[in-house]
Amino acid sequence: AQSVTQLDSHVSVSEGTPVLLRCNYSSSYSPSLFWYVQHPNKGLQLLLKYTSAATLVKGINGFEAEFKKSETSFHLTKPSAHMSDAAEYFCVVTFTGTASKLTFGTGTRLQVTL
Amino acid sequence: NAGVMQNPRHLVRRRGQEARLRCSPMKGHSHVYWYRQLPEEGLKFMVYLQKENIIDESGMPKERFSAEFPKEGPSILRIQQVVRGDSAAYFCASSPAGANEQYFGPGTRLTVT
Numbered sequence: 320a321q322s323v324t325q326l327d328s329h330v331s332v333s334e335g336t337p338v339l340l341r342c343n344y345s346s347s348y349s350p351s352l353f354w355y356v357q358h359p360n361k362g363l364q365l366l367l368k369y370t371s372a373a374t375l376v377k378g379i380n381g382f383e384a385e386f387k388k389s390e391t392s393f394h395l396t397k398p399s400a401h402m403s404d405a406a407e408y409f410c411v412v413t414f415t416g417t418a419s420k421l422t423f424g425t426g427t428r429l430q431v432t433l
Numbered sequence: 434n435a436g437v438m439q440n441p442r443h444l445v446r447r448r449g450q451e452a453r454l455r456c457s458p459m460k461g462h463s464h465v466y467w468y469r470q471l472p473e474e475g476l477k478f479m480v481y482l483q484k485e486n487i488i489d490e491s492g493m494p495k496e497r498f499s500a501e502f503p504k505e506g507p508s509i510l511r512i513q514q515v516v517r518g519d520s521a522a523y524f525c526a527s528s529p530a531g532a533n534e535q536y537f538g539p540g541t542r543l544t545v546t
Contacts, residue, residue: 351533362437362524362539363476370533409475413533420466420489421526421535423475 321346323410325424333432338382338397340427342410345391352393353411353421354384363409369393371415380404405431435460437527437538438507445544452512452519454541458527464488465508466535467500470522482508515545 326341344350354366367378374386384395393410410424438457446452458465464483468476481489482502493500497515502508512519522542526535 353534355537360542363526363537365534365536368534415533419533420478420481420492421468421476422478423468425475 321348321350321412321414321422323352323412323422323424325408325410325427327427328425329428329430331430331432332400334402335399338395338400338404338429340395340408340410340429342393342395342424343391344393344410344412346412346414349415350412351415352384352386353413354378354382354393354395355409355411357407357409357426359406366395366408400429400431402431402433405429437525437536439523439525439538439541441541442539443542443544445546446515447546448516449514452515452543454510454512454523454525454543456508456510456525456527456538458508458525459536462527462529462536464528464530465502466526466528467508467510468524468526470524470540472521476524479510512543515543517545519543520545 322345324343352369355363357363366382367376369376369386377383382397407426409426411421413419413421466481467479470476478492480493480500497513499511522540524540525538528535
């Protein structure tokens with residue numbers, strides 16, 4: 320069994336300040352972890368993925384995430400928020416090495432203010 | 434390379450009617466997945482298909498819902514006798530063989546009146 324917990328349903332930051340979106344996972348097997356972003360009334364875009372290679376993963380639009388096995392965490396960060404980052408972010412887990420269903424967290428809505 | 438295509442983007446059905454949602458995977462992708470997103474919730478897995486085969490349907494409701502991915506043509510998610518609780522966004526994703534990252538379509542927003 321596997322699951323993810325996104326610790327904050329809503330995060331608000333000022334433009335130009337750092338972003339931290341928290342995610343903890345639970346998995347019986349070696350997991351693959353992803354972050355997806357969903358803009359209002361749009362589909363989902365893959366931001367980045369961890370698949371048992373480097374623990375610090377760099378994604379698109381300046382986002383990165385660090386896999387910490389000891390803490391079972393995969394938090395998403397960005398040094399400086401931009402207004403266009405306002406969206407819903409989903410932390411996702413699946414099995415490594417095989418095609419399988421994705422298990423989604425409940426999402427974190429990021430608000431960016433001036 | 435065109436992305437995952439879904440149509441229609443919006444679908445309105447009255448209670449008791451049938452809804453058919455279509456998904457064309459990315460070129461070269463042989464795996465298709467369907468997910469449902471209820472308002473203010475994350476996505477929930479429904480079914481995973483390969484060409485002419487259902488691999489995992491553990492997330493499909495037991496009645497009224499079915500899915501197929503024929504040898505030719507798009508994958509179809511079919512909902513018979515729709516009810517108001519079926520109103521949701523339905524997303525299709527695809528992946529190539531041997532990969533576990535999935536690429537999502539824009540979704541079909543189903544409204545049942």
